Amino acid sequence: MIRSLLPFFSADMRQILATLPTRIEAELQEIRIREERPLEVVWASGCGFVSDKGGLSADPGQAYRPTRRDCAELLEQLTQHSMYTFEEELKRGFITVSGGHRIGLAGRTVLEQGKVKYIKDVSSFNVRLAREWKHAAKSVLPYLLEPGGERVYRTLIVSPPQQGKTTLIRDLARMLGTGGADNGLRRSFKIGIVDERSEIAACVKGVPRFDVGYRTDVLDGCPKAEGMMMMIRSMSPEVLIADEIGRAEDALAIHEALHAGVGVIATAHGRDAAELKRRPILRELLEDGVFDRFVVLARPPGASPETAVYDKQGKRLDDRLAWRGGLN
Secondary structure: OHHHOHHHOOHHHHHHHOOOOHHHHHHEEEEEEEOOOOOEEEEOOEEEEEEOOOOEEOOHHHEOOOOHHHHHHHHHHHOOOOOHHHHHHHHHOEEEEOOOEEEEEEEEEEEEOOEEEEEEEEEEEEEEOOOOOOOOOOOOHHHHEOOOOOOEOOEEEEEOOOOOHHHHHHHHHHHHHHOOHHHOOOOOOOEEEEEOOOOOOOOEOOEOOOOOOOOEEEEEOOOHHHHHHHHHHHHOOOEEEEOOOOOHHHHHHHHHHHHOOOEEEEEEEOOOHHHHHOOHHHHHHHHOOOOOEEEEEEOOOOOOOEEEEEEOOOOEOOOOOOOOOOOO
8 A cells, every 4th residue: 555655755755664674564553754854654453653773663763853855845746846736726725636535734824914824834734544355344234324325314423623524425325326236235226435635545637546436426625515515416416425524515515415305324433322413413314313313433442343333212223322412
């Protein structure tokens, strides 16, 4: 996975990152680059620093420290030597590259009429590796289908960051949009993905690079609320999929989709229902009973990932404990 990203880095950083142990490379989630500060990597079960001699070190004093030149070369490669072309991405604070990998940016912002126009003097990069995990949704999907399998329940997937929400909705799109006995479905569905951050489908020039299903259409780089409305008007989806909802306009678009008879699968950051209720827009959606199913993802320290599915009353569908905080 990291091999496809190495050409973006300077020669020194390519050489150092290529020394990562095979086990760490297989679990790698993030590469954190901060100018003149220790080079850090984050993997599924931990984090550490990359030594200037190669390999990992727990001591930041032994770590390679990316130079201004390293950072400048990385930004040049990410923007294909044309900062102007990527002005919108620089305004949003991230760039998505082929393969769905998202590189977050931080540095000095340039303002225009009180709003961020773009980021310059970029000194921090968060390279987040995207992974396609087919059948990630296999155990979850049966709980998201109405009896008979002809309709999909309105579903909200909830977890803290980096617990697998995007991976899960990508595979749900693939399974629902492909159908067939292999996916446990009697039929396939017309799926519309609004991929605001280009992470779900990893489109390049509008074409998905991840497998998101035969009957799936993607609006890439489009704001969620506007994109959902565009999809309803133009592509007649049976199910809309969107990542990380939470703004007032997102809620309005979801209500509009439901009034049009279109199912919705969305994600949101949170640990439990009580945390969701502290966010006014999500609290409104919960109180309106918009969602029929809730999928909660968690990765307890030192343990395997956990996935649980609940109905709108907060009852766990396999009759285990109710979701902490309830939904009423």
